Amino acid sequence: MKKVIYIIVAILIIIQFIPANLPEISSDNPNDLLTNNPDISEDIAQILRASCYDCHSNETYYPWYSYFAPISFLVSRDTKVGREELNFSDWESYKKTEKAGALDGISDLIAEGEMPMKIYTIIHRDDALSESEIEIMVNWADEFAESLFE
Amino acid sequence: MKNLILVFAISAFSFSILSFTGSENIPIAPKSGGENTFVIPTDVQNIIDNSCYGCHNSESSSTKGKMKLNFDKLADLKVSKQVGKLMKISKVVKKGNMPPEKFLKKYPENALSQEETDKLTSWADGLTKELSGE
Numbered sequence: 001m002k003k004v005i006y007i008i009v010a011i012l013i014i015i016q017f018i019p020a021n022l023p024e025i026s027s028d029n030p031n032d033l034l035t036n037n038p039d040i041s042e043d044i045a046q047i048l049r050a051s052c053y054d055c056h057s058n059e060t061y062y063p064w065y066s067y068f069a070p071i072s073f074l075v076s077r078d079t080k081v082g083r084e085e086l087n088f089s090d091w092e093s094y095k096k097t098e099k100a101g102a103l104d105g106i107s108d109l110i111a112e113g114e115m116p117m118k119i120y121t122i123i124h125r126d127d128a129l130s131e132s133e134i135e136i137m138v139n140w141a142d143e144f145a146e147s148l149f150e
Numbered sequence: 151m152k153n154l155i156l157v158f159a160i161s162a163f164s165f166s167i168l169s170f171t172g173s174e175n176i177p178i179a180p181k182s183g184g185e186n187t188f189v190i191p192t193d194v195q196n197i198i199d200n201s202c203y204g205c206h207n208s209e210s211s212s213t214k215g216k217m218k219l220n221f222d223k224l225a226d227l228k229v230s231k232q233v234g235k236l237m238k239i240s241k242v243v244k245k246g247n248m249p250p251e252k253f254l255k256k257y258p259e260n261a262l263s264q265e266e267t268d269k270l271t272s273w274a275d276g277l278t279k280e281l282s283g284e
Contacts, residue, residue: 100230142230146230
């Protein structure tokens with residue numbers, strides 16, 4: 001039994017030396033969604049920042065435990081994939097069609113409860129969306145998309 | 151605008167003819183005559199019927215499938231949503247994420263060939279351009 005614990009501890013120590021390559025944080029994002037769209041209400045901006053921006057922007061907040069393997073591996077992967085799929089820091093560089101695609105995805109994935117991801121809200125409990133927040137976000141995404149085509 | 155009216159007229163006309171013939175080959179998607187009705191070429195329509203429509207229709211038992219994309223309602227959507235759906239179709243098909251593995255296990259003959267993938271995505275990409283004016 002003791003042996004097993006030693007082995008686990010040894011593995012945990014060794015994997016700390018494997019670089020997790022957490023995606024870089026940048027607070028200077030001239031193409032950011034929120035800085036360029038002051039019409040977005042404070043309520044929505046707050047939800048976006050709290051529940052989406054950690055993975056879908058360059059302004060990721062890494063809590064202390066996200067620097068420790070194997071959590072760092074998960075955080076690194078999810079942030080990387082999240083930014084590739086949709087990066088609000090690059091919003092203004094997207095074409096109209098890409099914006100429409102992203103907003104339709106936001107609307108569907110939030111409505112279906114697929115976003116924010118379970119693994120995120122288990123830890124960030126306060127950032128899970130309530131029924132009314134889901135409705136607010138879905139309506140916002142749909143209306144914002146419509147406004148691009150007016 | 152003129153184009154849209156023309157497209158609408160042609161599709162309404164062909165649909166009514168097809169209804170008269172009572173054939174089984176009535177184009178399945180999108181059948182509702184929304185404001186932004188567009189003609190889906192027959193070859194693309196066949197691909198959709200074979201590999202997509204089974205889950206992405208109003209009567210589908212896949213709640214998620216029909217919520218995210220319902221070909222019966224595609225024509226009724228706002229243009230912003232249509233573009234969103236078409237972008238997604240192109241993306242997931244190119245990535246090979248659709249049709250899903252579960253479906254393909256059951257119906258391997260309904261997998262998309264490379265040619266079908268190309269046809270479907272170039273239709274979606276072309277219509278995206280047309281609808282968005284980009």
